[in-house]
Structure formats: C-alpha cells, structure tokens
Amino acid sequence: MNQTKNVVIFGATSGIGRGLALLFAKDGCRIAATGRRMDLLESLQKEAPKQIVVFENDVNQLEETKQVFSKIVDAFKTVDVVVHCSGIGDENPALNWQTEHNTLQTNVIAAAHIYGLAFKLFREQQYGHLAAISSIASLRGNRHAPAYFASKAFQVNYLESLYLKTKEIKTGKVYITDIRPGFVDTKMALGNEIFWLTPLPKAVRQIYKAIRQKRRKVYVSHRWAWIALVLKIVPASLIKIFK
Numbered sequence: 474m475n476q477t478k479n480v481v482i483f484g485a486t487s488g489i490g491r492g493l494a495l496l497f498a499k500d501g502c503r504i505a506a507t508g509r510r511m512d513l514l515e516s517l518q519k520e521a522p523k524q525i526v527v528f529e530n531d532v533n534q535l536e537e538t539k540q541v542f543s544k545i546v547d548a549f550k551t552v553d554v555v556v557h558c559s560g561i562g563d564e565n566p567a568l569n570w571q572t573e574h575n576t577l578q579t580n581v582i583a584a585a586h587i588y589g590l591a592f593k594l595f596r597e598q599q600y601g602h603l604a605a606i607s608s609i610a611s612l613r614g615n616r617h618a619p620a621y622f623a624s625k626a627f628q629v630n631y632l633e634s635l636y637l638k639t640k641e642i643k644t645g646k647v648y649i650t651d652i653r654p655g656f657v658d659t660k661m662a663l664g665n666e667i668f669w670l671t672p673l674p675k676a677v678r679q680i681y682k683a684i685r686q687k688r689r690k691v692y693v694s695h696r697w698a699w700i701a702l703v704l705k706i707v708p709a710s711l712i713k714i715f716k
C-alpha cells in the first residue's frame with residue numbers, strides 16, 4: 474500500500490491476525506490490534522511500536538467491543554480496513570453443549586456484531602474494506618465439529634449479504650473480502666486428518682495479497698479452491714462414507 478492506511482484487526486494476538494498485523498506494519502500502516510491475551514499484544518506492539526496500538530478485548534463482551542471500536546475510530550479519525558480474525562473451534566464429537574455454545578457465541582454472535590460495527594462505519598464514511606477469515610469448513614457439515622462448520626457457513630452467508638448491501642453505498646467504495654483457508658499451521662487447525670497444511674507465513678502472505686487486491690473471496694492456499702469445487706457438488710451420503 475502506498476499511502477498510510479488505518480487498519481483494525483480483531484484477533485491479532487496469534488496466528489493469522491498477528492501475521493497480518495506485521496505485514497500491514499511493514500507496509501507503513503497504522504494498526505489497532507485486539508485480543509484477550511495482553512502479554513501477546515504487548516509483544517506484537519514491540520515489533521512496530523510507532524505503528525501498532527493494542528486494545529485488550531473479549532469480542533464476546535459486545536458492549537466492550539463497541540466501546541473499543543469507538544475508541545479506535547476516535548484515535549484514527551477514519552478506518553480503511555477492518556480485519557476479522559477472532560475465532561475459535563473445537564472438535565466436539567460428544568456434542569458438549571458448552572463447547573457448541575462458546576463456538577456459536579464467538580463465531581456467530583460476536584462475528585456478526587463486528588461485521589456490523591465495521592459496515593456501519595464504512596457506510597458513514599462512504600468507503601472502507603471489511604476482510605474476514607471464514608473457512609473452507611463453511612461449505613459442508615462435519616460430524617466432529619458441527620458448531621464450528623455451521624458457524625463458518627453463517628459467516629460466509631453474512632459476508633455475502635454485506636457484499637450485496639454495498640449496493641446501497643453510492644460511492645461504490647466499500648469492499649467485502651471473504652477469506653476461506655483450508656488447514657493453516659496454527660493452533661486452530663482442527664482434527665487428526667490434516668493434509669495440505671499451509672505454513673503460517675505463506676497463508677498470511679496470500680491473505681494479505683487478497684486483501685490488497687480487494688478480492689471478493691479467496692481460498693488459502695489457492696489449491697483449496699479445487700477442493701471447494703468438489704465439496705460443493707459431492708452428496709452428503711458420500712461424505713458420510715469417507716469422513
């Protein structure tokens with residue numbers, strides 16, 4: 474990016490969010506990074522202290538999140554990019570309700586809340602870019618982690634709705650990017666049957682490029698686009714045999 478951009482990253486303490494924060498910083502952007510683990514936020518800030526500001530925030534505390542976002546907007550005056558990386562996912566074959574509930578709370582309620590905060594700001598500004606990490610998991614159900622897979626389908630559909638809603642923005646300068654990783658080498662990579670595990674730096678580079686290019690949606694790594702094509706057409710009865 475050539476000129477300074479103001480970027481907010483929800484879920485920047487580790488994994489993809491942290492990696493993106495460092496790439497935005499390298500490109501001269503100002504970044505507001507959030508998450509619950511303050512020690513990790515402080516260590517991120519040390520990487521580029523003049524550009525990165527940090528805010529401790531649990532996205533499930535909706536009022537707190539609204540206030541944190543509002544503080545960031547006050548400090549930055551305008552926001553160019555909001556990146557949503559805060560997410561959780563656990564295998565839950567026993568359907569333990571607390572696990573399902575926590576996943577839905579973070580990946581559905583808190584995610585929609587953040588999407589809404591970003592979109593409403595961008596509508597007011599008449600420009601801005603919401604980039605959100607959903608998943609290849611959005612495409613089908615899964616018997617080991619039902620809430621996680623369903624929550625990702627929710628995210629994809631909500632993001633598409635916001636994309637359609639950009640029709641209402643006269644300038645045409647509000648963008649929505651839906652990033653759908655396969656397996657990426659972070660603690661979030663679910664399951665025992667992990668294949669095509671993308672190294673974190675490679676995944677972050679591809680995601681960053683897709684954000685810069687304002688892509689509507691992207692699979693990461695790119696070869697997952699082929700898996701997606703198959704997943705979209707294969708009958709559930711076949712998935713039931715193999716998975």
Ligand SMILES: NC(=O)c1ccc[n+]([C@@H]2O[C@H](COP(=O)([O-])OP(=O)(O)OC[C@H]3O[C@@H](n4cnc5c(N)ncnc54)[C@H](OP(=O)(O)O)[C@@H]3O)[C@@H](O)[C@H]2O)c1
Pocket residue numbers: 483484485486487488489490507508509510513530531532533558559560561562579606607608609653654655656657658659660661662663
């Ligand atoms: N890794 C994969 O294989 C993979 C594949 C597809 C999609 N994804 C998606 O990519 C996104 C990022 O995950 P990652 O792989 O980078 O894993 P990660 O390293 O575990 O990152 C998750 C981030 O979400 C934040 N977060 C979780 N719950 C939060 C809460 N209640 N409040 C605030 N922040 C919260 C975490 O921060 P704190 O814990 O410090 O709060 C952390 O910064 C997730 O949405 C995940 O579903 C990952």
